[in-house]
Amino acid sequence: MAKLIGYARVSTRAQDTDRQQADLLKAGVRHDDLYVDHGVSGSRASRPQFDLALEALIEGDTLVITTLDRLGRSTQNMLAFAEDLRTRGAGLRVLNLGGGDVDTSSPMGSMLFTIMAALAQMELEIKRERVTDSVKKRREAGLDLGGRPRRITDSQIRNAVRLVESGEPAAAVARDLGMSRATFYRRSRALSQ
Incomplete structure (x- = not known):
């Protein structure tokens, strides 16, 4: 029997996945089929709970995520993931894409997935560029860059x-x-x- 496998992720331990989990449960994912990574970057190809979610996927199952960036940031990794899903006969449902299934085995679904993966990577690169630019400008202006305050004077x-x-x-x-x-x-x- 085909089932929904949910995956949620946050990059830092300070963040929580409550909203993601609520959305996944509302979408029909059973609590037992929900996998959550805390404090794991999306740029890592291997994540403990993500790996377990993939192991749980069998032919006919669907992986459900709230946003595409929960899978990762690298277009290359996402495309490899799409190929892995295709070979397993599993589907992917991204809730922020209108709740529809993205069928990576069809030409249209594969194209949509590829475009969205490229956009997620572009978003990460733009953020990186902005942070680098901000740090450079703060250094040039002689401003504090933040960080841990010195305890020892x-x-x-x-x-x-x-x-x-x-x-x-x-x-x-x-x-x-x-x-x-x-x-x-x-x-x-x-x-x-």
Whole structure:
């Protein structure tokens, strides 16, 4: 008996898949046939729950996803995936495409899938370009790039350097500061320049 296999994915652990799961269940996917990856990038070809969902697919089954980018970002990977589905005799249903099945075995379905995969990859490349451009402009303007704030002040590093110069082992001083010896050396060199 043909069944619906659902797949949901988020790229970071901080995100949740509640909306995706609700949409998949509403589309007819049984809870037992729902596979969810947390904190897994779409650019990875292999994802633990995605791999299990593919193993569960048999001829006549349909993989259901909410958006095409849940499959991945690379056109090449998506086309390989479409070929894999075709050889299995399985279908694909993308809910954001009007809820209709994308039959990758038909010429029209294959074309639509290829176009959508290329668009997903283009979207990723545009985002990357924007982030790179933004970082470059912030650097040129001398603005903060964000990141983790320094817990250890320059004053603390200078005091630690004095301890090392007076004979304390650098490894012990770095450990007391809560950093690695390499980080301590890097920070102390940066202050002496």
